[in-house]
């Protein structure tokens with residue numbers, strides 16, 4: 001059978017620059033001012049992803065889990081092409097959609113209709129395809145009466161609805177997302193959930209990063225556990241969630257041990 005969707009990451013490593021400023025906390029205002037002007041921040045590179053490899057084939061719904069700062073969002077950004085890895089490579093077959101920040105890339109001075117074209121083009125859609133999409137997007141977002149209003153005059157909820165309607169307007173083979181987006185007010189949210197479910201069901205591959213265990217069990221069949229930028233476990237989602245729970249327990253126990261040690265040395269000294 002011919003493969004129509006595949007996403008594979010090979011030894012992905014990413015170093016990001018950090019700009020560190022020397023602590024100026026305890027100085028007088030004059031020396032703080034002086035050092036602010038003459039002490040440029042120090043640049044250091046930090047390894048945020050370290051040698052990550054995995055493969056997703058048709059039917060895979062992969063959940064990425066890990067503690068805060070483990071590298072989940074950064075890995076999603078590499079998968080969507082927002083970051084180019086320092087080393088390693090990706091190979092993929094199929095159209096791909098990122099649902100990471102649905103309100104990113106809007107132009108406040110352009111109209112609602114123009115923004116649909118701008119975002120659609122940024123998503124790689126052709127003009128003919130876009131012409132057919134404008135009305136359905138406006139209808140879904142319930143913004144048909146505001147199509148020629150400037151975007152900056154919309155409320156934040158209306159902007160979210162528009163972003164969601166555009167981002168989910170087209171079914172793609174591969175969906176990469178960080179949370180289950182259910183945008184808008186109570187009336188809109190059910191409609192948004194139904195659309196999300198249909199897009200996820202229609203996708204051949206889904207990659208989802210989340211802290212929500214229920215959602216992971218519900219949507220995913222496989223899991224990846226990241227810690228400190230490394231892939232520490234990969235397998236069926238139940239096993240990954242169990243490994244994640246064990247890692248959280250080990251981390252809490254370690255922290256409790258450290259606090260007890262610090263307490264003992266303070267009272268002893």
Ligand SMILES: Nc1ncnc2c1ncn2[C@@H]1O[C@H](COP(=O)(O)OP(=O)(O)OP(=O)(O)O)[C@@H](O)[C@H]1O
Pocket residue numbers: 016017018046048066067068069070071072073074075
């Ligand atoms: N642009 C950046 N420059 C430097 N460091 C960054 C940058 N973006 C993220 N990091 C660092 O990379 C690490 C991983 O961040 P990331 O956002 O991928 O974590 P995460 O697993 O998604 O965390 P969370 O669960 O809190 O959302 C963190 O230590 C973060 O400080």
